[in-house]
Amino acid sequence: MANSIHGWTTMLLGFVICAVWAIPADATSHDDIKYAMLRTLGLKEIPKIEKRDLEKMVIPAHVRNRYISMLHLHKDKERKRRALPSLAGILRGVSGNADTTGEVLYSDPTRQRLVFDMKGLIPKNSEVTMAELKLFKKGVHKGDLPLRKHHRPVHNARVSVYWVKSLPDGTNRTSLIDSRLVPILYSGWKSLDVTQAVHYWMKNANTPMYLEIWVEAERVGSYAAEVAKHVHFGTQGPADKIIGKPELVLYTLNLEEYGGAGDCRVKKSGMCCRQEHFINFRELTWTQYWIIEPPGYQAFRCAGSCKQPTWPFHYGERSCAVLESVSLPIMYLVKKGDYTEVEVAEFPSMIVEKCGCVMDNASVM
Numbered sequence: 001m002a003n004s005i006h007g008w009t010t011m012l013l014g015f016v017i018c019a020v021w022a023i024p025a026d027a028t029s030h031d032d033i034k035y036a037m038l039r040t041l042g043l044k045e046i047p048k049i050e051k052r053d054l055e056k057m058v059i060p061a062h063v064r065n066r067y068i069s070m071l072h073l074h075k076d077k078e079r080k081r082r083a084l085p086s087l088a089g090i091l092r093g094v095s096g097n098a099d100t101t102g103e104v105l106y107s108d109p110t111r112q113r114l115v116f117d118m119k120g121l122i123p124k125n126s127e128v129t130m131a132e133l134k135l136f137k138k139g140v141h142k143g144d145l146p147l148r149k150h151h152r153p154v155h156n157a158r159v160s161v162y163w164v165k166s167l168p169d170g171t172n173r174t175s176l177i178d179s180r181l182v183p184i185l186y187s188g189w190k191s192l193d194v195t196q197a198v199h200y201w202m203k204n205a206n207t208p209m210y211l212e213i214w215v216e217a218e219r220v221g222s223y224a225a226e227v228a229k230h231v232h233f234g235t236q237g238p239a240d241k242i243i244g245k246p247e248l249v250l251y252t253l254n255l256e257e258y259g260g261a262g263d264c265r266v267k268k269s270g271m272c273c274r275q276e277h278f279i280n281f282r283e284l285t286w287t288q289y290w291i292i293e294p295p296g297y298q299a300f301r302c303a304g305s306c307k308q309p310t311w312p313f314h315y316g317e318r319s320c321a322v323l324e325s326v327s328l329p330i331m332y333l334v335k336k337g338d339y340t341e342v343e344v345a346e347f348p349s350m351i352v353e354k355c356g357c358v359m360d361n362a363s364v365m
Helices: 002-017 030-041 061-081 087-092 197-206 222-228
Strands: 102-106 110-118 125-139 156-166 172-183 186-191 208-216 249-255 273-275 278-280 291-293 296-298 301-303 319-336 339-359
Touching: 002 102, 002 172, 030 208, 030 301, 061 172, 061 339, 110 301, 156 197, 156 222, 172 186, 172 197, 172 208, 197 208, 197 296, 208 222, 222 278, 273 339, 301 319, 301 339
Parallel strands: none
Antiparallel strands: 102 110, 110 208, 125 186, 125 249, 156 172, 156 208, 273 301, 278 296, 291 319, 319 339
């Protein structure tokens, strides 16, 4: 009996040694997210932002660039955490093997609206781990650029991709998905990460997916703006109907084969796992005007049960909980008297990274 008690004591000490402050399994509920965001900002209540506050809103360039930098850092970390794509996904990534090509609805020197017919592209019982938008950039001769005179040289233009959502009133809302600098004189295929756009589109997968490409100056100034107008992609001219169409490449995982590693399978075993849970900021009354970017995100949550050991005494039950979480960059409005300002911050513990079984704040590894 003494040896048995000693064994249980050793096990319990092991739990304490590897203990973490586990977040409850339902920590991604709307109320939990609200309180977590308020706590990060040091606020007692949600700022009272109304639709009219957005009408004259201007996002300063330095705020936008800071958000883009944070978004890139977040995506780089996410790529490292992602499971490797299946062989089929890798093969689709080879040039000329895109899942689908997009049609151009309209274009001008700084805007290009694309539409992709997504019907049947995503296999059943699979997960889109990554999606790339590939654009063919035409070459620019240095002699065709405007004279620099006394201006600083400009080597790049900023290319951004936006997801476009049609609203019930007939208007559209655009949400920034990815943005990067593209060399002016470069010719060839450039890729943008549109994984978030595909995940967002999948919530209403009964319509085509619309994307918009914006070409902007690398920095403030008339010369940089003029140079940026020379950046063109395939299908922006009458001779581009066949070559250089925008391509969408999807990297998918078969959940029957790769659904482990802590993520829930479609055919659930009932055991603790990480389940998809999308938070739509545009549909929540307290975020629809306050949060500018992103329009929503995959928060995940923990679901399922845990096996219960037979204790020699009553010690409580193990339950499914969040073991690890990561932050999310957010662009939001701050009310300051009679005017509003745009701010950017990383909000911690917004995305569930790992689920597991815990008991009295002790993690069972």
